[in-house]
Amino acid sequence: MALDPALYLLPVGISDAPVDTVIPPRNLEVASQIRHFIVENVRTARRWLRRCDPAYPIEECEFYELNRHTRPEDVSGFLAPLRRGVPVGVMSEAGCPAVADPGADVVAIAQREGMKVVPLVGPSSILMSLMGSGFNGQGFAFHGYLPVEPSLKASALRELENESSRRDMTQIFIETPYRNDKTVALMASTLRPDTMMCVACDITDPLRQEIVSLPASKWRGRAGSFDKRPAIFLIYRRPMRPVKTSDRKK
Amino acid sequence: MALDPALYLLPVGISDAPVDTVIPPRNLEVASQIRHFIVENVRTARRWLRRCDPAYPIEECEFYELNRHTRPEDVSGFLAPLRRGVPVGVMSEAGCPAVADPGADVVAIAQREGMKVVPLVGPSSILMSLMGSGFNGQGFAFHGYLPVEPSLKASALRELENESSRRDMTQIFIETPYRNDKTVALMASTLRPDTMMCVACDITDPLRQEIVSLPASKWRGRAGSFDKRPAIFLIYRRPMRPVKTSDRKK
Numbered sequence: 001m002a003l004d005p006a007l008y009l010l011p012v013g014i015s016d017a018p019v020d021t022v023i024p025p026r027n028l029e030v031a032s033q034i035r036h037f038i039v040e041n042v043r044t045a046r047r048w049l050r051r052c053d054p055a056y057p058i059e060e061c062e063f064y065e066l067n068r069h070t071r072p073e074d075v076s077g078f079l080a081p082l083r084r085g086v087p088v089g090v091m092s093e094a095g096c097p098a099v100a101d102p103g104a105d106v107v108a109i110a111q112r113e114g115m116k117v118v119p120l121v122g123p124s125s126i127l128m129s130l131m132g133s134g135f136n137g138q139g140f141a142f143h144g145y146l147p148v149e150p151s152l153k154a155s156a157l158r159e160l161e162n163e164s165s166r167r168d169m170t171q172i173f174i175e176t177p178y179r180n181d182k183t184v185a186l187m188a189s190t191l192r193p194d195t196m197m198c199v200a201c202d203i204t205d206p207l208r209q210e211i212v213s214l215p216a217s218k219w220r221g222r223a224g225s226f227d228k229r230p231a232i233f234l235i236y237r238r239p240m241r242p243v244k245t246s247d248r249k250k
Numbered sequence: 251m252a253l254d255p256a257l258y259l260l261p262v263g264i265s266d267a268p269v270d271t272v273i274p275p276r277n278l279e280v281a282s283q284i285r286h287f288i289v290e291n292v293r294t295a296r297r298w299l300r301r302c303d304p305a306y307p308i309e310e311c312e313f314y315e316l317n318r319h320t321r322p323e324d325v326s327g328f329l330a331p332l333r334r335g336v337p338v339g340v341m342s343e344a345g346c347p348a349v350a351d352p353g354a355d356v357v358a359i360a361q362r363e364g365m366k367v368v369p370l371v372g373p374s375s376i377l378m379s380l381m382g383s384g385f386n387g388q389g390f391a392f393h394g395y396l397p398v399e400p401s402l403k404a405s406a407l408r409e410l411e412n413e414s415s416r417r418d419m420t421q422i423f424i425e426t427p428y429r430n431d432k433t434v435a436l437m438a439s440t441l442r443p444d445t446m447m448c449v450a451c452d453i454t455d456p457l458r459q460e461i462v463s464l465p466a467s468k469w470r471g472r473a474g475s476f477d478k479r480p481a482i483f484l485i486y487r488r489p490m491r492p493v494k495t496s497d498r499k500k
Binding site: 009018020021022023024025026096097098099100101103104105107108109110111112117118119121122123124126127128129130131132133134135136137138139140141142143144169198203204209211212213214 | 259268270271272273274275276346347348349350351353354355357358359360361362367368369371372373374376377378379380381382383384385386387388389390391392393394419448453454459461462463464
């Protein structure tokens, strides 16, 4: 059955785990019918398509690169196939496109022109770390990267801690992988001893996966072992008194 | 191969779409080896297992119900099988367990006891709506339900709008399905005309899916058609000036 003309948001694996551990079969069917891809990186996109199907006809495909080097005025042109009724796919380097990558820009253009946008299911370190943390999932916030400079990062961490407690919301952020251990140490020394912190590392890799939630006091002095591994960080501090829904919005 | 003893967080479909459109094959392999399930609702959990595999040996399974009627002192006992090395699964009514449901309580206990927790991939209306909206995915917050009373809800909406613009973060919330159309109308009349709002409805249902992002002004007077359908709402207002990462934490 021919694929509806739409912008398909195709998640990509976030580890070397087999494709069928993180991708529903339907995604592969959809990808097999697409020949126009908007991708964060052409090389990794080709490699991913070959992992999904070693016989994927890469040579029949057009790839349009959308990343921080792309000129904003070029983005709209990537949707030209869809304007004439041909489906287009979007893939980021890893995980779900348009979440923590430039893919949202092209989705916004598609929405403005009334095109159909179809997000597909796949691995998200943000969501999976939240599930595995045991922290509050009824309210949460993702902040991307914190400031690099240690004193600014420490004050950002204290603000996240206060906000978690004030609004009863889990606070989530990411870090450049070679700074993971320094960040764990800074969190352990900056946060109050009974504030909970979770480090989720290699989330979808069955052999290397670690998702550990402990009070900050118990993280102090733990030898670092997260450097150069994909990790995500969560902070949760239970409110002193129950938070009303309307307080979340303050 | 025998399954590692761990707490497996098993996502459940969020529509009647075929299982293989939203669930990776690995999840079915994992579920087939589990006989102890902590579930939000026993009846829907059994039905889901039969949808995954019509021959699933339901009669060999133990189900422990974890929802707002569960006594807090009973929750820890649900992990008894895992304490003797037998894998346990967690399933919510729909979507990813421990995100917007009581499952996080049992994950927190497992974390406290140092048990292995394994989140699996599946559909999340929060994440998929964010992907499809075209709004900022580099920073976002999920707030659960807003207050029911219209004037309180309107002021919560204005606070989300201000927060979106101040921190450059997409703001996400849910609503009881029979109030969807009223909520769309209230958003359209409360938000500033050029603030973007997205309604994402039946996200994983290929026939009924609608994900529409428009400025609030264009939502005014649109006839309601979202009542009684699973929907999620997003607000995004672009900042007047670029937001530094450190401002996100304020």
